Amino acid sequence: MNSLPKALSLPAAPDLPEGQWALFLDIDGTLLEHAAHPDAVSVSDQLRSLLGVIDERLGGAVAFITGRSVEVADRLFHPLKLRVAGLYGLEHRLAPDGPVVAADAPADMAALADAIEAELDDGQVHIERKGPILAIHTRAAPHLLARATELVEQALAELPKGYRVIPGNAGVELMPLEAAKGAAVRRFMAISPFTGRRPVFLGDDTADENGFEAINEAGGISIRVRPRGPTVAQYQLDDVTRAIAWLAANFEASPALARKAS
Numbered sequence: 106m107n108s109l110p111k112a113l114s115l116p117a118a119p120d121l122p123e124g125q126w127a128l129f130l131d132i133d134g135t136l137l138e139h140a141a142h143p144d145a146v147s148v149s150d151q152l153r154s155l156l157g158v159i160d161e162r163l164g165g166a167v168a169f170i171t172g173r174s175v176e177v178a179d180r181l182f183h184p185l186k187l188r189v190a191g192l193y194g195l196e197h198r199l200a201p202d203g204p205v206v207a208a209d210a211p212a213d214m215a216a217l218a219d220a221i222e223a224e225l226d227d228g229q230v231h232i233e234r235k236g237p238i239l240a241i242h243t244r245a246a247p248h249l250l251a252r253a254t255e256l257v258e259q260a261l262a263e264l265p266k267g268y269r270v271i272p273g274n275a276g277v278e279l280m281p282l283e284a285a286k287g288a289a290v291r292r293f294m295a296i297s298p299f300t301g302r303r304p305v306f307l308g309d310d311t312a313d314e315n316g317f318e319a320i321n322e323a324g325g326i327s328i329r330v331r332p333r334g335p336t337v338a339q340y341q342l343d344d345v346t347r348a349i350a351w352l353a354a355n356f357e358a359s360p361a362l363a364r365k366a367s
């Protein structure tokens with residue numbers, strides 16, 4: 106990853122000029138407010154319907170790029186079904202009704218998860234087992250974040266090469282190197298209906314930085330929601346509410362933007 110600039114104050118995301126756009130969306134912290142537990146988030150009917158309209162307006166050039174699995178993304182947004190790169194790109198569904206294709210991922214982390222859980226020995230820490238990815242959520246026990254990070258770093262040192270640790274939002278995740286949002290964005294940009302369009306990516310986390318890099322390289326627009334640390338994103342939006350309002354203003358409501366759709 107490029108070295109990140111120190112500046113935290115970015116210009117606010119501008120209104121987009123007329124053009125052929127492709128839209129990539131992170132889910133948690135970007136479209137959905139954070140909740141105490143990963144299962145406690147909810148999707149409003151308005152958001153579901155907004156995304157459905159945008160998908161139609163952009164001729165299907167819309168994809169979730171998320172750390173959630175494709176299955177969980179589908180469940181959250183049901184009955185809306187979009188294109189998705191799940192597990193940070195370790196799996197993807199390139200067409201809404203197409204198959205979910207999974208990378209040859211390294212071994213399941215369940216045993217490691219059990220060991221870390223036993224070590225933390227605290228009912229308030231939630232360990233999310235996502236097959237080859239392990240997420241430790243300390244939102245309900247912030248005092249355990251440092252210890253959780255230490256345990257995951259120790260596990261990383263003992264694993265074969267090919268993994269990395271990424272800070273999450275109120276937690277930490279251990280994942281294979283192949284799990285990278287930038288690669289997921291590039292995969293979509295190489296196929297219809299994304300190819301030839303200018304990409305926009307909204308994300309809010311450290312794991313989104315890699316996606317922002319791919320977007321910047323492609324001459325697109327990278328937007329970090331509520332930036333709290335260094336970022337390569339070009340623009341910012343202050344919170345989830347503003348991110349959704351920006352999406353609506355740029356891709357749904359404006360008659361000028363209706364002309365942008367394919």
Ligand SMILES: O=P(O)(O)OC[C@H]1O[C@H](O[C@H]2O[C@H](CO)[C@@H](O)[C@H](O)[C@H]2O)[C@H](O)[C@@H](O)[C@@H]1O
Pocket residue numbers: 131132133134135138139140141142143144146170171172173233235240242243244273274275276278310312
């Ligand atoms: O790439 P994203 O779509 O942003 O997903 C990142 C992770 O999001 C989820 O965890 C985060 O959101 C939870 C619900 O608000 C919150 O409880 C947790 O503290 C956050 O870290 C999800 O559970 C992870 O699997 C995703 O990787």
